[in-house]
Amino acid sequence: MISIEGLSKIFHLNQKKITAVDNLNLTIQDGEIFGVIGYSGAGKSTLIRLLNRLEEPTSGKITIGEKEITTLDKNKLRMARQNIGMIFQHFNLLWSRTVSENIAFPLEIAGVPAKERVQRVNELIELVGLSGRENAYPSQLSGGQKQRVGIARALANNPKVLLCDEATSALDPETTNSILDLLVDINERLGLTIILITHEMHVIRKICNRVAVMENGKVVEQGDVLDVFLKPKQPVTKKFVEQVMENQDGDLDQLLEEYTSGELVRLHFVGETANQALISKISREFTVEVNILSGKITQTKLGAYGTLVVQIIGEKNEVNQTIQFIKEETSVEVEVLVNA
Amino acid sequence: MLKELFPNVVMKDLLVATGETFYMTLLAMVGTVIFGVLLGLLLYLTSNGSLWENKGLNIIVAAIVNIFRAIPFIILILLLIPFTTFLMGTFRGSNAALPALIIGAAPFYARLVEIGLREVDKGVIEAAQSMGAKTKTIIFKVLLPESMPALVSGATVTAIALIGSTAVAGVIGAGGLGDFAYFHGFVRRDFDVVFVCTVLIVIIVFIFQFIGDFITNKLDKR
Numbered sequence: 301m302i303s304i305e306g307l308s309k310i311f312h313l314n315q316k317k318i319t320a321v322d323n324l325n326l327t328i329q330d331g332e333i334f335g336v337i338g339y340s341g342a343g344k345s346t347l348i349r350l351l352n353r354l355e356e357p358t359s360g361k362i363t364i365g366e367k368e369i370t371t372l373d374k375n376k377l378r379m380a381r382q383n384i385g386m387i388f389q390h391f392n393l394l395w396s397r398t399v400s401e402n403i404a405f406p407l408e409i410a411g412v413p414a415k416e417r418v419q420r421v422n423e424l425i426e427l428v429g430l431s432g433r434e435n436a437y438p439s440q441l442s443g444g445q446k447q448r449v450g451i452a453r454a455l456a457n458n459p460k461v462l463l464c465d466e467a468t469s470a471l472d473p474e475t476t477n478s479i480l481d482l483l484v485d486i487n488e489r490l491g492l493t494i495i496l497i498t499h500e501m502h503v504i505r506k507i508c509n510r511v512a513v514m515e516n517g518k519v520v521e522q523g524d525v526l527d528v529f530l531k532p533k534q535p536v537t538k539k540f541v542e543q544v545m546e547n548q549d550g551d552l553d554q555l556l557e558e559y560t561s562g563e564l565v566r567l568h569f570v571g572e573t574a575n576q577a578l579i580s581k582i583s584r585e586f587t588v589e590v591n592i593l594s595g596k597i598t599q600t601k602l603g604a605y606g607t608l609v610v611q612i613i614g615e616k617n618e619v620n621q622t623i624q625f626i627k628e629e630t631s632v633e634v635e636v637l638v639n640a
Numbered sequence: 641m642l643k644e645l646f647p648n649v650v651m652k653d654l655l656v657a658t659g660e661t662f663y664m665t666l667l668a669m670v671g672t673v674i675f676g677v678l679l680g681l682l683l684y685l686t687s688n689g690s691l692w693e694n695k696g697l698n699i700i701v702a703a704i705v706n707i708f709r710a711i712p713f714i715i716l717i718l719l720l721i722p723f724t725t726f727l728m729g730t731f732r733g734s735n736a737a738l739p740a741l742i743i744g745a746a747p748f749y750a751r752l753v754e755i756g757l758r759e760v761d762k763g764v765i766e767a768a769q770s771m772g773a774k775t776k777t778i779i780f781k782v783l784l785p786e787s788m789p790a791l792v793s794g795a796t797v798t799a800i801a802l803i804g805s806t807a808v809a810g811v812i813g814a815g816g817l818g819d820f821a822y823f824h825g826f827v828r829r830d831f832d833v834v835f836v837c838t839v840l841i842v843i844i845v846f847i848f849q850f851i852g853d854f855i856t857n858k859l860d861k862r
Contacts, residue, residue, distance in 0.1 A: 352770055381772035392767035395862050396785045406771040408781070437861040457771075 302328040302351075302461065302493065307360030309346050309517075320346040322517035324360070328495060328510075330460075333487055333601075335504040335525070336497040337540055338514035344497040347514070348463050351495065352384045353377060364461060382410050385454030389466035391446040393438040399425070399449050400434045406456040424452040428482060444475035451482060455490070462486075464496035468503055476500075480507050484601075501543040505529070505600050513537045526602045530570050545596055545606070555593050555609060556637065562589075562613035565623065568633035569597060569606050578632060579610070586622045588614035609637070648830035657820035658840055660734050664806040664816055665844075668741035669799050675746035676798070677791070679705060680753025681779065691765075691775050705747040713744050713805050717812055737814035741805055749798040756790030757783055789860040796852025800845050807841065817841050 309321040320343045328334045338344045349355040351362060353369060362369040367380055393402050400421050407417045425431055428448040438446055447467060454462055464483070468476040484507050487494050498504065504511050504525060512522040513536060520534045532538040556564060567578070583590050590610055597606030612619050626634050679701060685691050686698040711719070717740045724731045724739050760783055768782045784791070807818020817837045825833030 354766060354770060378772040378774065381770060384770070386767070386770040388763060388767060390763055392761065392763035394764055394782065394786060396788065396859075405768070405781070409768075409771050409773045409777055439862050453767075453771075463770075 301330055301363075301365070302326075302495070303361075303363045304328075304351075305361045305363075307347075307350060307362060308358045309343075309350055309355060310358045319517050321350060321357075324517070324519055326512060326519060326522070328493065330493055331487070331491050332509045333483070333494045333496070333507050335508035335511040336495070336514055337499065337501065337504055337511060338497075339499060339536070342514040343517040344514045345465060346517075348465050348495065348497050351463055352381050352386060382406070382457045383459045384461045384463060385457075385459040386463040386465065387447065387450040387454050387467045389469050391438070391443075391450045391470075393446060393449055393453075395438050398435050398437055399430060399441070402438070402449055403452045403456055406453055410457050412457075420456060424456060427455070427486070428452040442475070443471050444478060447471065447475075447479050448482065451479075451486070455486065455492075458490075460493060462492050462494045464494060464498075466498060467496060469498065469500070476503070477506070483507060501540040504540075505544050505598060507601060509601060513540065524602065525600050526570070526605060529600060529605050530568075544598060552609070552637070559591070559593060559611045562591075562611050563619050563623065564593070564609065564611055564637040566635040566637055567595075567608045567610060567626070568635070569604060569608070570631070570633070578626070578630060579608075582612075582622050582625065586614070586618050586625070588612050588618055588622050646832040646836055648825075648828070648833050649836050653820065653824065654836065654840075657815065657817050657837070658844075660815035660819075661803065661806050661817045661841070661844065664734050664737055664741060664809065664814065665799060665802050665848075668738055668745060668802050668806070669795070671738065671742035672745040672749050672798060672802065673795060675742060676749030677753055677784075679746060679750035680757060681783070683750060683754040684757040684783075685779075691778065705750050708743060708747040709751070711744075713740070713808050714811065716740055716744050717809060721812070732813040734815045736812060737806065737809035741802060741809065744805055745798050745802050748801065749794060752794030752797065753787075753791060756787040756794055759790055760786045789856045789862075792859060793852060793856045796849060796856070799848050799852070803841060803845055803848070817844075 304324060304326040307321055307324045308319065311318040311320055322343070324347065336344045336347060346355055350357050351364070351369070357370060360370065364380070364384065369377070369380060372380055394405065397405065403421045403424050404417050407420060412420065425434055428451050430445065430448050430452065433441065433445065438449065441449065468479050471479060480503060483494060486492055496503070496508070508525050510523065511525050511528050512519045513528070513534060514520065515534070515536050521528060521532070521537045528537060529541055532541045579590050579592070582588065590612055593609045593611055595606065595608030597604055597608070612622055623634055623636065626632055682701050683698065683705065686694040686701065708716070717737075720740045720743065721731045724736050727739055728736050730736050764786060765778060765782055768778050773782070806814065806816045807821070810816065810819030810822050813819065817840055821834045821837035825831060825837060
C-alpha cells in the first residue's frame with residue numbers, strides 16, 4: 301500500500317512561491333492501477349516525482365509498503381529507488397547503449413553479477429516483446445519500441461511499484477493502446493502496483509481501476525473509474541469525461557429540431573447493462589420503432605459505460621409503456637428529452 | 641628532383657623534427673585530456689541545478705579556467721619558465737614544453753568538455769537517479785559515455801590547436817617542425833625549409849582531423 305499524507309511541494313521562482321502540490325492525501329492499494337489525471341500545471345508531474353523523491357517534498361509523508369520514503373537518508377533512498385520502477389514520456393534511454401545494455405543498466409546499478417544480468421535481460425526482452433531487437437540502438441527503434449525498452453528497464457530489479465510519467469503522451473493512438481495493453485499484462489502477471497499520470501482520459505478509461513483528478517495541486521475528485529465517469533462532480537472532471545464521450549449536448553438542439561415525431565430519449569448505460577441487447581429487446585416486445593440518433597458506448601476496465609440518444613416512434617401508449625419497461629425492468633437510466 | 645627543389649632540406653633532421661612534433665602533441669594531449677575532463681566535469685557538476693551544485697567552487701574553477709585561457713600562449717611559456725625548470729629540471733627541449741602546452745590547452749578543452757556534458761539529456765540523468773544510481777555511476781556510465789562524441793570532437797579541435805602551440809614552443813627550443821622552420825629555415829633565409837615544414841604541419845593537422853572525425857562518427861549512435 302502506498303499512502304501519501306499531507307504532501308506539499310512549494311517551488312521558489314524569482315521570489316514567487318508556487319505551490320505545485322498542496323497538502324495532498326491519497327491511498328493506493330497494492331496491485332491496482334491508479335491513474336492521476338489533470339491538465340498541465342495541475343501538479344501531477346510533480347506528484348509522481350515526489351513519490352521517489354526526484355523532487356524533495358516541502359512537507360508531508362510518503363509511505364510505500366513498509367518504507368517511509370520521506371525519512372530515508374541518501375543511501376537508503378537509493379536502495380529504495382531500486383524497488384520503484386519509473387518510465388517517462390520521452391523514454392530517457394541511453395542512446396550510447398543497445399536495447400540489451402539499456403535494460404542491463406539498472407541491474408549494473410544494483411550490482412547483479414554479469415551472468416545473471418544476461419539471463420534477466422533476456423527474460424525482460426521476451427516479456428515486453430522485443431525479441432530480435434536486442435542489439436539495436438534506441439535511434440533505430442520506433443517510439444513504441446523505445447517505451448517497451450523503458451518498461452523492461454523499469455522492471456529489471458523486480459520492483460513492487462511502477463511509476464508512469466505521461467508514458468504514452470508522446471505516442472500515436474495505436475501505439476498507446478499496445479503500450480497500455482502491456483501495462484495491464486504486467487500488472488496482472490507480476491501483481492505490480494502501477495501509478496500513472498496522464499492528461500488523456502482514454503488512458504484512465506482503458507486501464508485504471510481508480511482515478512484521482514488533480515487541479516491546482518489538490519485532488520479534487522477520486523474514486524472508481526466507472527463512478528467518476530458516471531457521476532463526475534467537479535467541472536474539471538466533467539471536461540475530462542467529455543474528452544472520451546464527446547460533448548453530445550451541442551448537437552442535441554439540432555436533434556430536437558429535426559426529429560419531431562415520437563419520443564426522444566437519452567439512455568445511460570452503466571457497467572454490465574451495456575452488454576444487454578436492449579434495443580432489439582424493446583423493438584421485439586413493443587410495437588415501436590427505435591431510431592438511434594447519436595451516442596457512444598465505451599469500455600472501461602470495470603465494464604461498459606455510455607449514452608445513446610434514441611427516437612422511439614409508435615402509439616403514445618405503447619411508447620410510454622416502453623419507457624416504463626426500460627425504467628423498471630433494466631438498470632439503464634432513462635431521460636426523456638422532449639414530448640413530441 | 642626533390643634535392644633540386646628543396647636544396648637546403650636535410651631529410652634526417654626533418655624526420656627528427658616531425659617526430660618531435662608528434663611526440664609533443666600526443667603527450668600534451670594525454671595530459672590535456674586528463675586535466676580537461678576533470679576540470680570540465682567539475683565545471684559541469686558544480687553548476688546550477690547539477691549533481692554537486694556549489695556556487696563558490698564553480699566560480700573558482702571557472703576563474704582559473706578563464707585566466708589560463710586568456711593568457712596568450714607565447715607569454716604563458718615565458719611565465720612558466722620557473723615552474724618548468726622546477727618540474728622538469730630544464731626549460732629547454734620537447735619535454736620542457738609539455739607543462740606549458742598542457743596548462744595552455746587543458747582549460748580550453750575543459751570548456752569543450754563542459755559544453756559536451758551540458759548536451760547530455762537531463763531526462764537520462766534523472767532516469768539513472770530513479771534507478772538508484774550513485775553519482776559515480778552517473779559520471780562514468782551516463783555522463784561520459786553519452787557525451788563521448790562531443791568529447792572526442794572537442795579533443796580533435798584541441799589537438800589541432802596544440803600542433804600550432806608546439807610550433808610556438810620553438811622559442812624555448814622545444815624542437816619540432818616550428819622550431820625547425822624558424823631556426824633552420826627563416827633565420828638562415830632557407831625558405832624551402834619553411835615551406836616543407838608548413839606542408840608537413842598541414843598534413844599532420846589533416847591526419848588528426850580525419851582520425852578524430854572517424855572516431856566521432858563511429859561512437860555516435862544517435
